[in-house]
Amino acid sequence: MKQLIELEINGQRQELLVEPHTSLLQCLREQAFLKGAKRGCDSGGCGCCTVLVDGRAVYSCMTLVMSVEGRSITTVEGLSGEGALDPVQQAFIDAGAVQCGYCTCGMMMAARQLLDDNPDPSEEEIRKGIAGNLCRCTGYAKIVEAIRLAASRRQGHSVGEAG
Amino acid sequence: MTEFRTIGRSIPRPDAFDKVTGGKHYPVNVSLPGMLHAKLLRSPLPHARILSIDTSEAERLPGVRAVLVPDEVPRIPLTPVYFTPVQSPTMVQDFVVMSRQVRWAGQPVAAVAADTPEIAEQALELIAVEYEELPTVFDPEEAMAEGAPQLHEHAPGNIAKHEVFSMGDLEQGFAEADHVFEGVYQTQRVHTCYMEPRVCVVDSDTDGRLTVWSSMQHAFGLREKLAFALGIPESRVNVVKPRYIGGGFGGKLDMGFIEPIAALLSRKTGRPVRAEQSRGEDFITTARHPIKVYLRTGVKKDGTFTARHIKSILDAGAHATHGSEVIMVHGLFGTLFPWKCPNQTWEGFAVYTNNMIGGGYRGYGAPQGCFAVESQNDEICEALGLDPIEFRLRNTWREGDPHPAIEGHTLNTYRLEDCLRQGAERIGFGERRPAASGEGTKRRGIGFACHPLWVSGCVGFPDIYEHAGAIVKLNRDATADVVTACVDLGCGQITVLTQIVAEELQLPPESVRLSYADTDIAPFDAPTHASRATYSAGLAVQAAARDARRRLLEAAGHVMGADPQTLVLEEGRVMVRGQPDSARPMAEIIARAEAPWIEVGPEGPVPTTLEEKGTIMGLACQAPPSNPSPVGAEFVEVEVDTETGEVKVLRVVYAHDVGRLLHRSGAEGQVEGGFQQGMGYALMEQMVFDEETGAHLTGDFLDYKIPTAVEMPRSIEAIFIESDEPSGPYGAKSLSEMCLIVPAAAIANAVYNATGARIRDLPITPEKVLRALGKL
Numbered sequence: 001m002k003q004l005i006e007l008e009i010n011g012q013r014q015e016l017l018v019e020p021h022t023s024l025l026q027c028l029r030e031q032a033f034l035k036g037a038k039r040g041c042d043s044g045g046c047g048c049c050t051v052l053v054d055g056r057a058v059y060s061c062m063t064l065v066m067s068v069e070g071r072s073i074t075t076v077e078g079l080s081g082e083g084a085l086d087p088v089q090q091a092f093i094d095a096g097a098v099q100c101g102y103c104t105c106g107m108m109m110a111a112r113q114l115l116d117d118n119p120d121p122s123e124e125e126i127r128k129g130i131a132g133n134l135c136r137c138t139g140y141a142k143i144v145e146a147i148r149l150a151a152s153r154r155q156g157h158s159v160g161e162a163g
Numbered sequence: 164m165t166e167f168r169t170i171g172r173s174i175p176r177p178d179a180f181d182k183v184t185g186g187k188h189y190p191v192n193v194s195l196p197g198m199l200h201a202k203l204l205r206s207p208l209p210h211a212r213i214l215s216i217d218t219s220e221a222e223r224l225p226g227v228r229a230v231l232v233p234d235e236v237p238r239i240p241l242t243p244v245y246f247t248p249v250q251s252p253t254m255v256q257d258f259v260v261m262s263r264q265v266r267w268a269g270q271p272v273a274a275v276a277a278d279t280p281e282i283a284e285q286a287l288e289l290i291a292v293e294y295e296e297l298p299t300v301f302d303p304e305e306a307m308a309e310g311a312p313q314l315h316e317h318a319p320g321n322i323a324k325h326e327v328f329s330m331g332d333l334e335q336g337f338a339e340a341d342h343v344f345e346g347v348y349q350t351q352r353v354h355t356c357y358m359e360p361r362v363c364v365v366d367s368d369t370d371g372r373l374t375v376w377s378s379m380q381h382a383f384g385l386r387e388k389l390a391f392a393l394g395i396p397e398s399r400v401n402v403v404k405p406r407y408i409g410g411g412f413g414g415k416l417d418m419g420f421i422e423p424i425a426a427l428l429s430r431k432t433g434r435p436v437r438a439e440q441s442r443g444e445d446f447i448t449t450a451r452h453p454i455k456v457y458l459r460t461g462v463k464k465d466g467t468f469t470a471r472h473i474k475s476i477l478d479a480g481a482h483a484t485h486g487s488e489v490i491m492v493h494g495l496f497g498t499l500f501p502w503k504c505p506n507q508t509w510e511g512f513a514v515y516t517n518n519m520i521g522g523g524y525r526g527y528g529a530p531q532g533c534f535a536v537e538s539q540n541d542e543i544c545e546a547l548g549l550d551p552i553e554f555r556l557r558n559t560w561r562e563g564d565p566h567p568a569i570e571g572h573t574l575n576t577y578r579l580e581d582c583l584r585q586g587a588e589r590i591g592f593g594e595r596r597p598a599a600s601g602e603g604t605k606r607r608g609i610g611f612a613c614h615p616l617w618v619s620g621c622v623g624f625p626d627i628y629e630h631a632g633a634i635v636k637l638n639r640d641a642t643a644d645v646v647t648a649c650v651d652l653g654c655g656q657i658t659v660l661t662q663i664v665a666e667e668l669q670l671p672p673e674s675v676r677l678s679y680a681d682t683d684i685a686p687f688d689a690p691t692h693a694s695r696a697t698y699s700a701g702l703a704v705q706a707a708a709r710d711a712r713r714r715l716l717e718a719a720g721h722v723m724g725a726d727p728q729t730l731v732l733e734e735g736r737v738m739v740r741g742q743p744d745s746a747r748p749m750a751e752i753i754a755r756a757e758a759p760w761i762e763v764g765p766e767g768p769v770p771t772t773l774e775e776k777g778t779i780m781g782l783a784c785q786a787p788p789s790n791p792s793p794v795g796a797e798f799v800e801v802e803v804d805t806e807t808g809e810v811k812v813l814r815v816v817y818a819h820d821v822g823r824l825l826h827r828s829g830a831e832g833q834v835e836g837g838f839q840q841g842m843g844y845a846l847m848e849q850m851v852f853d854e855e856t857g858a859h860l861t862g863d864f865l866d867y868k869i870p871t872a873v874e875m876p877r878s879i880e881a882i883f884i885e886s887d888e889p890s891g892p893y894g895a896k897s898l899s900e901m902c903l904i905v906p907a908a909a910i911a912n913a914v915y916n917a918t919g920a921r922i923r924d925l926p927i928t929p930e931k932v933l934r935a936l937g938k939l
């Protein structure tokens with residue numbers, strides 16, 4: 001039986017008609033037409049589908065959309081505001097952390113939560129922070145570099161801003 | 164050295180902005196109005212004959228639009244491998260899209276198109292298939308033995324391919340040896356693990372002509388194979404090149420089952436049909452072939468090779484597909500020709516079993532060969548107390564030597580010695596301790612391996628496509644559109660091809676765009692494989708850009724009343740060499756060539772037309788002139804926990820002769836990512852199958868572990884030895900595959916140095932380490 005639920009996606013409230021078994025990933029991709037979260041495995045193994053629910057990174061393929069009713073969802077499309085990229089996005093470009101790019105959006109969402117929790121992470125903390133996200137192109141070296149770069153830019157730019 | 168404007172600069176990737184803001188253009192996002200969704204029913208049995216299929220219940224399920232069974236699929240034997248012409252005699256044509264004869268667990272036996280993927284999935288459960296079970300064989304050597312179940316009528320003894328290649332006098336060579344070494348080296352089945360699943364959308368037009376969007380690595384190959392499989396002319400298929408795909412690494416090198424099945428379902432329903440594989444299906448679509456290598460080597464006291472006998476047995480699985488070619492590349496480029504040995508015989512078998520089929524994977528037979536040969540080379544040095552670097556140099560090639568494998572070609576650039584010496588110095592190889600001399604639970608060791616011959620494409624392989632083509636079209640706003648069928652899998656072709664055109668036309672890279680391309684409009688281009696794209700497609704794009712520049716200067720000559728020979732391009736302007744005052748904007752020349760040019764004079768607008776030109780376009784369709792070998796040597800430091808058997812890679816130094824570096828950051832990315840795949844191959848990755856049913860047991864990333872950021876070494880250092888390859892674009896050679904050919908052998912040698920344990924079968928799991936240390 002389909003059911004009408006309300007979600008806040010990237011700051012906008014939306015009503016969606018979903019099945020009890022619809023995953024958040026399916027809902028985002030097929031009904032909200034947000035293609036940034038990707039399906040890589042559908043079993044919580046790769047992290048390509050990572051989005052933020054109330055600021056926490058989750059595998060959207062393993063999250064039933066009904067379980068996040070009324071909560072605030074942030075996808076990669078919600079990262080950049082008013083024409084400016086999020087520091088994490090810009091750092092991924094500048095550090096050369098994007099190759100095929102299929103893991104990139106999920107990886108950046110994991111990085112966003114990491115940096116929100118810990119604005120100045122060590123290399124080990126960065127590596128642990130993205131351990132739930134697989135990449136097969138980069139060997140992670142430039143991804144780690146990008147997150148470090150984003151951290152330093154955020155610190156430089158976010159003085160006085162609320163967390 | 165020539166000064167370049169864009170070449171050699173790590174420009175931002177033109178595709179990066181799109182990818183960090185959502186990545187709109189992956190094939191997985193293609194969606195058409197009215198599109199249906201296809202799912203495949205796969206056999207649970209590894210060897211069987213289908214007696215009957217009842218689809219009536221499935222057809223009655225609301226939302227089901229069509230069901231496809233083997234009898235409706237053209238029975239055209241083919242190979243899905245698409246870097247050779249369809250009827251190439253070297254490729255075994257033993258594959259049909261859907262058959263009543265089942266040879267592996269997972270083989271598609273029926274398909275459904277429905278309004279949603281969920282309905283299609285449900286319908287699969289309603290299809291009743293009656294099978295007659297047949298005896299199975301999963302081990303290639305058992306399959307070769309007398310009395311084994313026979314899988315294909317055309318292949319007695321289950322031999323899909325048997326090749327022997329000899330040089331010199333083997334017997335004489337072994338007689339001359341002071342020492343003979345023997346070993347058996349086994350590699351496992353692994354998957355490329357691209358992140359974007361295989362997916363396609365096929366739309367059959369009212370007249371039956373097909374338009375195809377697919378995640379494959381080769382647009383023209385898909386057109387050719389799909390048309391062949393369906394028994395229609397090639398021009399009845401148009402394959403749209405994906406702007407980019409989510410990884411491939413060889414795993415998307417051939418037509419899958421989904422493309423022809425979606426095509427047939429689209430024809431049946433008159434609607435576009437999309438098929439997207441699950442991760443479990445991706446795993447069993449193609450994989451790197453396991454190869455068992457029997458290696459026997461004769462050496463002089465000083466380490467000079469006198470003789471080598473190599474026997475390689477490749478598990479092709481149920482169909483030959485790539486197996487019949489991988490075995491050859493493995494034999495010739497993975498084991499035989501990289502090393503200078505006067506007397507060698509290689510014998511290779513590709514053997515049918517009831518396992519899944521294999522496919523391409525970065526290195527294409529060479530990682531298996533390098534692991535065997537470089538492991539044994541290390542054993543020889545240890546046993547004879549030889550300096551392992553001098554040993555390699557003694558037995559490999561020199562710059563200027565004739566190409567050992569391709570007649571008429573020369574190793575123009577070959578800096579293996581620099582790679583070995585600089586890599587050794589950087590990791591501190593001189594201070595390496597003798598094997599197993601450490602103390603305590605955790606023991607460190609350093610090892611290395613090299614691969615002294617590889618390819619920049621396929622020139623010299625007479626049956627394999629290598630042509631490339633491109634169109635460069637100049638726009639009136641002084642930008643360039645590039646039409647090329649070359650697919651970027653993520654390794655950076657969009658970037659380097661952009662750089663090349665920008666360099667030739669002296670434009671900023673932002674003014675060059677790799678535009679839409681499909682097989683209707685783009686010239687033929689061979690697949691993005693065999694480390695060829697930067698070299699071969701790069702040369703074609705360069706030639707097309709030069710053609711466009713020549714036409715531009717001719718038009719400028721008319722406009723400026725100057726001899727085109729005296730004109731040069733600079734910063735978006737055309738000028739007479741040495742006369743900056745003569746400069747005219749490129750945009751003006753392009754516009755005047757293409758359309759009426761309106762000058763506003765004192766009397767008002769005055770249209771003038773330059774009749775000689777029209778749109779300025781450059782075209783090139785060509786084969787590259789050569790196949791220069793990249794070479795590389797990789798050094799690793801590992802730490803082995805002798806209580807748990809766990810191996811940790813601490814540090815990597817990879818020195819690589821790539822010719823001129825076009826984009827350092829991209830090249831580093833190839834090295835770092837290649838090492839990740841190589842480390843997975845060496846230490847943890849292995850597809851596991853049920854021994855009785857043949858069912859794949861490691862079909863997701865919870866069971867099939869690939870390295871995460873935590874397992875990866877903290878330091879991967881890439882040293883690029885820049886040579887100036889005369890045949891390459893700006894002196895460039897290739898890179899990608901070398902980064903994955905070498906790591907497994909380097910890690911195995913480092914594990915030996917740390918512990919004295921010589922592991923000859925991959926992956927080097929903790930269990931194997933403990934066993935080798937006598938602790939299990």
